[in-house]
Structure formats: C-alpha cells, structure tokens
Amino acid sequence: MGGDHGPEVTLRGLAKVIERRPDARFLIYGREEAVLPILNALPSVKDVSEFTHCDVAVRMDDKPSQALRQGRWKSSMWRAIEAVKNGEADTCISAGNTGALMAMSKFCLRTMADIERPAIAAIWPTVRGESIVLDVGATIGGDAQQLVDFAILGAGMASALFDVERPTVGLLNVGVEEIKGQEEVREAGRMLREAALGSMHYEGFVEGNDIGKGTVDVVVTEGFAGNIALKTAEGTARQIATYLREAMSRTLMARIGYLFARAAFRRLGEKMDVRKINGGVFLGLNGIVVKSHGGADAEGFAAAVELGYEMVRARLLEKTRTTLDLYHARKPQSPAGMTALNE
Structure with a gap:
C-alpha cells in the first residue's frame, strides 16, 4: 500500500520478480478494494500469493509515533513485519513511510x-x-x-x-x-x-x-x-x-x-x-x-x-x-x- 503509486507498482513489481525467481512466494497485506482488482489481473502473482485484508494503511506523511500508536496490530505495514517475527515470511519489503517502517520494525523485531x-x-x-x-x-x-x-x-x-x-x-x-x-x-x-x-x-x-x-x-x-x-x-x-x-x-x-x-x-x-x-x-x-x-x-x-x-x-x-x-x-x-x- 505504500510508496507514491501504491499496489499498482508493488504488485506489478512482484510479477517481474516471479519471472526471475520462480521459487519466490508472497504474503500480501493491504486493503482489498485497492489490491484485489490488480492482483486478479496478474495470475502469475496471484497463484503464488496469499492476500490478507487490513483495515489500516500507514500514510506517507504519518509521523512514526502516530503510525506506531494507531497502526499496530491492524495496519498492513505492521502485519507484514509481524509475519517475519512469527516465521511466516523470510523478509519484509515496503515502499511506505520510512520512519514508520523503521519504528515498527524496531518495536516488533527488536535489535x-x-x-x-x-x-x-x-x-x-x-x-x-x-x-x-x-x-x-x-x-x-x-x-x-x-x-x-x-x-x-x-x-x-x-x-x-x-x-x-x-x-x-x-x-x-x-x-x-x-x-x-x-x-x-x-x-x-x-x-x-x-x-x-x-x-x-x-x-x-x-x-x-x-x-x-x-x-x-x-x-x-x-x-x-x-x-x-x-x-x-x-x-x-x-x-x-x-x-x-x-x-x-x-x-x-x-x-x-x-x-x-x-x-x-x-x-x-x-x-x-x-x-x-x-x-x-x-x-x-x-x-x-x-x-x-x-x-x-x-x-x-x-x-x-x-x-x-x-x-x-x-x-x-x-x-x-x-x-x-x-x-x-x-x-x-x-x-x-x-x-x-x-x-
């Protein structure tokens, strides 16, 4: 959901990844009304992905403290980081708010x-x-x-x-x-x-x-x-x-x-x-x-x-x-x- 262009870019980026890394698998977190229309049009990505709807998406102009306070446990950013903590994913990739991503990563994963x-x-x-x-x-x-x-x-x-x-x-x-x-x-x-x-x-x-x-x-x-x-x-x-x-x-x-x-x-x-x-x-x-x-x-x-x-x-x-x-x-x-x- 992050970045200047949202899921339109991130999902099409995953389509390029799967061409070069066919063993990759994706856990995608975001708002279903924004993600699913694009994901359904990319069968190569959809076939190797698991999508989870999240009610909250951290905005690019949110302050890190605000994003951490309001977005924990229910934002797409937090859920993606938490998947790494729980061993469900090997790595988290985000184009979203840098300060929020760092704050949530440090809070969730610890140093x-x-x-x-x-x-x-x-x-x-x-x-x-x-x-x-x-x-x-x-x-x-x-x-x-x-x-x-x-x-x-x-x-x-x-x-x-x-x-x-x-x-x-x-x-x-x-x-x-x-x-x-x-x-x-x-x-x-x-x-x-x-x-x-x-x-x-x-x-x-x-x-x-x-x-x-x-x-x-x-x-x-x-x-x-x-x-x-x-x-x-x-x-x-x-x-x-x-x-x-x-x-x-x-x-x-x-x-x-x-x-x-x-x-x-x-x-x-x-x-x-x-x-x-x-x-x-x-x-x-x-x-x-x-x-x-x-x-x-x-x-x-x-x-x-x-x-x-x-x-x-x-x-x-x-x-x-x-x-x-x-x-x-x-x-x-x-x-x-x-x-x-x-x-």
Missing part, C-alpha cells in the same frame, strides 16, 4: 544483542562493481561504538551479498589522515584497528570520492552524512542522464553518432539506472526488512524484493550474529564496568 540502533544499508554502484554504504538515514549522529557496530553489520552484508570472505571496511571522513575528522570517527577507527576482526579488514579512513571509486567494500558513516551522500549521488546520476539525452538529440550529427554508439550508451544507462540498486536493508534487527524508494516503479520495487531474497538466501542474519558475538565477547570492559563488577 540484535548489543546493537543500540539499527542502520539502513544501501548498495552503491562503483567503477569496481558495487559497495555497501551505511547508515543512509536511520541514525542521525552516532558515537564511536555505533560506528563500529555499523562496520560489523555492513561487513556481514557484504560477505553475504558479494560472497567476499573478508570484506574491506572504511570510515567516511574529511581526510585519510588519522588526526582529521570528528572525535567519534577517530575513536571508531582506533577501536576497529584494535579489534582486528578476522571477518573484515579495516582499511582506515576514506573520503567522499572513494565511494564511487569502490576503494572499499563497505563505507561506514552516520545517517545524516550518509543520506545526503545517497541523495546527491541519485540526483547526479539523473542530471548526467538528462545532459546526455539533450546532447544526443541536439544536432543531426549527434543523432547519427548516437546510432553508432547506442550499444555503449545502453550499457552506460544500465550502470546509471538507480532502479537497479533500489532498496535499503535495515541492519541490526532480528529479521530482514528492506525499504524500497517511495518513487520506485515496478522494476525498482522488484529490485528491492530481490535484494531481500538474496539476503535471506545468503544467511545474512546468521553471519552478522556470529561476527557481533565474536566482537563483543573480545571487547575489553570499560573501567566503569569493571568497577561495577568488583563492587
């Missing part, structure tokens, strides 16, 4: 042990392939321990998605020198160097231009900077695409040149298509939740569903828990904690 705040992780196209950037909007600000936790969560996702045994991790900073940046970032860097986890390789600080270069597999930052970076990159991709279209249609010679180079432009268009990398994964929860961009079309929503599919197949939760347990078991106690223990 993993030792994780204070969850993060939203995005897949980022680079000249080397793809990287993971987190957090891109769940946590504004963050202390050193939260940044370390984000690094562990991101490394688990990279290992699961990219099939990399020991992903490389970098902390986003204003320079690569250890003396630069905010105190929290410098402290997180020190903690990661001392942890020396075998499940990841900490490369040190990276800068904004390293994201597109693919310098590391995982780029870690707090949500304010991460969200700005993500929206800037999306806008830049659309801006360049607009420039290219205008340039290729400006003169007769440009149009002729395009005909000769259209295969190359097609490949470029695929690389810059933000729909192909749609979907932010909520990391740090006891369940997999993927947030689709609200303005995504059917192809974009399908990409978000397939991302959740891949996270389940790669056993993301299992790999992440293993690394987190190892880190927190080895983490030295703070002096305050030791004093309390002695008392």
Whole structure:
C-alpha cells in the first residue's frame, strides 16, 4: 500500500520478480478494494500469493509515533513485519513511510544483542562493481561504538551479498589522515584497528570520492552524512542522464553518432539506472526488512524484493550474529564496568 503509486507498482513489481525467481512466494497485506482488482489481473502473482485484508494503511506523511500508536496490530505495514517475527515470511519489503517502517520494525523485531540502533544499508554502484554504504538515514549522529557496530553489520552484508570472505571496511571522513575528522570517527577507527576482526579488514579512513571509486567494500558513516551522500549521488546520476539525452538529440550529427554508439550508451544507462540498486536493508534487527524508494516503479520495487531474497538466501542474519558475538565477547570492559563488577 505504500510508496507514491501504491499496489499498482508493488504488485506489478512482484510479477517481474516471479519471472526471475520462480521459487519466490508472497504474503500480501493491504486493503482489498485497492489490491484485489490488480492482483486478479496478474495470475502469475496471484497463484503464488496469499492476500490478507487490513483495515489500516500507514500514510506517507504519518509521523512514526502516530503510525506506531494507531497502526499496530491492524495496519498492513505492521502485519507484514509481524509475519517475519512469527516465521511466516523470510523478509519484509515496503515502499511506505520510512520512519514508520523503521519504528515498527524496531518495536516488533527488536535489535540484535548489543546493537543500540539499527542502520539502513544501501548498495552503491562503483567503477569496481558495487559497495555497501551505511547508515543512509536511520541514525542521525552516532558515537564511536555505533560506528563500529555499523562496520560489523555492513561487513556481514557484504560477505553475504558479494560472497567476499573478508570484506574491506572504511570510515567516511574529511581526510585519510588519522588526526582529521570528528572525535567519534577517530575513536571508531582506533577501536576497529584494535579489534582486528578476522571477518573484515579495516582499511582506515576514506573520503567522499572513494565511494564511487569502490576503494572499499563497505563505507561506514552516520545517517545524516550518509543520506545526503545517497541523495546527491541519485540526483547526479539523473542530471548526467538528462545532459546526455539533450546532447544526443541536439544536432543531426549527434543523432547519427548516437546510432553508432547506442550499444555503449545502453550499457552506460544500465550502470546509471538507480532502479537497479533500489532498496535499503535495515541492519541490526532480528529479521530482514528492506525499504524500497517511495518513487520506485515496478522494476525498482522488484529490485528491492530481490535484494531481500538474496539476503535471506545468503544467511545474512546468521553471519552478522556470529561476527557481533565474536566482537563483543573480545571487547575489553570499560573501567566503569569493571568497577561495577568488583563492587
């Protein structure tokens, strides 16, 4: 029911998923008057789906606290998340209100042990392939321990998605020198160097231009900077695409040149298509939740569903828990904690 276009896009996105992932099955929650006319027209989806009517649909402009208070136990968003908690579904996908989805997911699924705040992780196209950037909007600000936790969560996702045994991790900073940046970032860097986890390789600080270069597999930052970076990159991709279209249609010679180079432009268009990398994964929860961009079309929503599919197949939760347990078991106690223990 969420997103800018509602079930018209989400259900047609599922039709694309089933073509590529024929073993997928769907639990669909929403208002029957909006969903069933479209679902009945898509037999390929209907045949592998179970629909549940819900009286309430969270609106895109609802405040998270309002959605949580009014939508618990009866909204389509809550029921979808609850299906993951109860083991009825492996992953929840939504294009709805991001704040409400995060609030409900955290309340219903709870965070993993030792994780204070969850993060939203995005897949980022680079000249080397793809990287993971987190957090891109769940946590504004963050202390050193939260940044370390984000690094562990991101490394688990990279290992699961990219099939990399020991992903490389970098902390986003204003320079690569250890003396630069905010105190929290410098402290997180020190903690990661001392942890020396075998499940990841900490490369040190990276800068904004390293994201597109693919310098590391995982780029870690707090949500304010991460969200700005993500929206800037999306806008830049659309801006360049607009420039290219205008340039290729400006003169007769440009149009002729395009005909000769259209295969190359097609490949470029695929690389810059933000729909192909749609979907932010909520990391740090006891369940997999993927947030689709609200303005995504059917192809974009399908990409978000397939991302959740891949996270389940790669056993993301299992790999992440293993690394987190190892880190927190080895983490030295703070002096305050030791004093309390002695008392």
